Amino acid sequence: MAGKAEAASRGEEGEQRALQWLQQQGLTLVQRHYRVARGPGARGGEIDLVMRERDGTLVFVEVRARAGTMHGGAAASVGAAKQRSLVFAARHYLARLATVPPCRFDVVAIDGERLEWLKGAFDAG
Helix, strand or coil: CCCHHHHHHHHHHHHHHHHHHHHHCCCEEEEEEEEECCECCECCEEEEEEEECCCCCEEEEEEEEECCCHHHHHHHCCCHHHHHHHHHHHHHHHHCCCCCCCEEEEEEEEECCEEEEEEEEECCC
16 A cells, blocks of 8 residues: 555646646646635645636646556546535636636546546536
């Protein structure tokens, strides 16, 4: 089992790899690590990458990196609780904007050397 430092390093490396890959696909970085707190004792949320498609769509990206596919792999680790947390943070982010653009939630799942981009991985509803 990997230690916390090793997992954090893998996560940061995975996030950088995902960012570079998405930029190669034509997306533009808007913000990294958007964090919001819910309040005392309540969990908030964090969005790894906020990106923009060429057509103006705002893309909230969760990056998950795993050494392998044990326990369902990286994509399977974005469960209902994580999705709720991401939606909460995205709504907070969007509330700051004068006009809300089209949006979607993507997941970049990295299992070892394999990178998979799941566009529209889940909905806010």
